Every structure is written in structure tokens, then in C-alpha cells.
Amino acid sequence: MSTSFPKDQEFLLPASNTFIMLSLFAAMLLNWLPWHGIWLALRPDFVALVLLYWCIHKPYRIGIGIAWIMGILADVADASMFGQHALAYTVLAFGCIVLYRRIQMLDLRLQMLQIYPVLLLAYVAYAAVHWQLHGYVAWEYFLGSVVSVLLWVPLTLLLQAIPRSRSDPDKL
């Protein structure tokens, strides 16, 4: 699964702020697609995934603050309680900031195993708030975390490939 690039170079690849913002924006639009029924349960949380990616790869640019703002926007779009997504994404970003050095060392498949607990923690935070406010939990909600973590490898490859394809013509 791991690419042919040496790992330390991989993570030094430049990423412009606009690219980061665009990727977060695209993830948000994907989350807002009209998902329905069982697809809603299986829907991966694209925003959480992209936030994870940037928190791990550019931890000094995308951190807890931006995660929180994305969470507030998600709360407005989903008509959930103010702060529900924000809390989940804050926890997520914190997990990444703590673990990013270790995760960067690992190969993509092992990264999945490291990321899953962080992602699950965010899901649990969201569900716990809902449980506190409404008194029950829809367990199929957690299916989304499994699908999300399975999408980690394709997403990482994609987000690494896009800036590289842009910089290639300059090299030639």
C-alpha cells in the first residue's frame, strides 16, 4: 500500500493554504449530499477524515481551532445542537496533535489502526452528547466510523497525488 516515496520526503511536500481549505470545503460538500436511509448510516464523515489528514500532516497549520470552526459549520448544516460536531472535531484534532509524530512514522495500513481509535473517540463524543440530550443512541451511527477508516488509504493517496501532479510540469 505504501508509496515508493521515502517517508520523510513524503511529508515535506508543500501544501498551499488554498489547497487545504479547498479540500476541507469539498469534504463538507460531500457530507451535505442528500444521503438517505442505510447510506446515511454508512456515510463516512469526510470532514473528519480530511481534518485528520491535515492535522497529522500539517499539525501547525490545521489544529484544534480550525477543527472547531468546521464543527460549528457542520452543526448549522445538520441542525444539530450548537457545539455537538464542534466538540467531536475538537477531540479528533487533539488526538491527532498528540499522535501525529507516531502516525507519520507508520505505513498506511498501520496508520489506519492508529487512526481508528481517534476517529472512534470523536464519534463517541458526538453520540454521548446526543445521549445526554435525548436519552438514546442509534448504534448504526458507529458503522460510519468503520467506513471512514477504510477510506483513509484512498483519501491519503488522493490528497498526496493532487499537489504532486500540479508540481510535476515545473520539474520537467
Add this chain to the structure above:
Amino acid sequence: MEHTRSFRFFNRGPSPVVRLIFFVSLSMLLLFVDARYKYLESARSLLSILVYPLQRLVAVPATLWHQADTYFTFQSNLVSDNAQLRQQHEVDAAQLRQLQVLQAENQHLRQLLAVQQYADYPMQVAEIVYTERDIFKRKLFIDKGAQANVLAGQVVMDDSGIVGQVTRVYPWLSEVTLVTDKDHAVPVQVLRNGLRAVVFGSGDTSELALRYIPISSDIQEGDVLVTSGIDGTYPPGLQVARVSRIERDPAYPFSRILCIPLAGVDRQRQLLILSGLPKLPKRNEALVEAFPDKPKRGGRRKP
């Protein structure tokens, strides 16, 4: 010297733990304020102005697909549909004539009984923009909001029954909580014998539950439930559900009764918003006086 330089070089503001605590407590504060006091509705509608165009944009492919789908229907389908609709129209027209006779008779009887009229409510048609995006909730969004004088608490129905209740209003959009939302309660009566009860949502789109009905009560499979109007939120006489299964277990004081919603809670695209139910409170008081021991509240959130 070296130490201080490197220290300044890596100085990136407060540590992650401090930030975590700050943002978590900020979220908690927002959650508390939002859940307890509902102060944040104006901020929410302000942000929704930012978010709303994007959400419509994202919904465009699905709408286009629907439109293309309807555009490319076969002529034979159209012909058979047309024939069917014509037939339906004749049946409906006959029934409508009967209904008119019954209405006239009913009005006459009501006048005789000096009971206040409550038959006509102003309605407006709204279209579903998108359905719930949160798996925990049974909600949908319709394209009429505060600009079209929609108020929270108004009842939403389709041609065959109650769909839900408006729970939050944005400038061009409002949020409808479906009757199937978990623990959403509607006060009902059994059409056959007038037995009063409260029907609760089960959190599943195709199921409602009738709770607290003693085992001995006269209720059968296939009974139609209509709103009783006792709560003052739902107008009386609108169809809600049909009883689909009854389990009477003598070990429990109440029987377990499941119902199927009659309205296309998860099927329609156009819905009706009932507005202007100002006559109800008076009637409601009279009813409450007459039957003081009955369930009083229906909609969870009243305006």
C-alpha cells in the same frame, strides 16, 4: 542562548492541552446554552444564510436526476397513467359529491349544536428540500420559512395524513420533525369508537407505537387513528396511522400496539403546512374541562 532561541523559534501559542480544554469548554457552553435557553437561534439563522446556498447547490444533482427521470418516461406509461388518473378522478368526484352532502349536513348539525366551526385552515404548499442528514433524527427541511410566515409549531401534512410539525424556522427554510421521530407524541382517537390515546414515534420511518393502552381496551388491527385535537397543536380529525399489530401479554399492564403512519412520511415531495389555528385554544379549554383526566400534551415543542 541557544535554548532561548530555539524556544522562541518553536513557540506556537498555547499548548494543545490548553487549546483542547478551551475549545471543549466552549463547545460545552454552546451546547448548554443551546439546549437549555435557545438563545442561539438568531446566530444559527445568520450562519444558515451562509450555508443554505451551498446546501441547495449540493442538492442540485439529485434534483436534476429526478427531472431527467421524469422527462424520459415512456409514452405508454403516460397513457396508462392518464387512464388510471381519469378513472381515479371519476371515483374521487363521486366521493367528493358525497362529501359535500355530508359537509352540509355536518354544518347544519353543528349549527344546531352551536359548536364552533373548525373545518377550514389556511394551507400552503411547500416542497421538501432535503431529508434528515443525522441518523439520530427523523427530520426534513422544506423550502418555506419565516419569509412565508411559517411559524414553529405549525402542523405539516400531505393529502393522506399528518407528516409532522415545524420545529425550527429559518429565513427560507424550515425544519419539520416527523411524527416518527423518537418519542414525538400525537394525541389521537380511534376513528371506530372514539377511544383516546397518544401515539409515539419509534425512531423508525415506518412505525409508530401506541403506548399505555390497557389490555382490555377495545382496539383492533386495522383501526384508523385520527388526531383528537386535545392538545391544541394538531387540529382534530386528521388521519395519523393505522394499527398494524397488537400484542396482548397478560404479564404486562399495557398492550404493545404498533401502527403504520398513513401519510407518506418518507415518500412525498410536496407537503402542506397548516397555518392559522387561532380558534383552537378556546375549544381546547372547553374540551379539557369536559374531560379533565385525559392526556393533555401532544407536540413536544410548542411555540
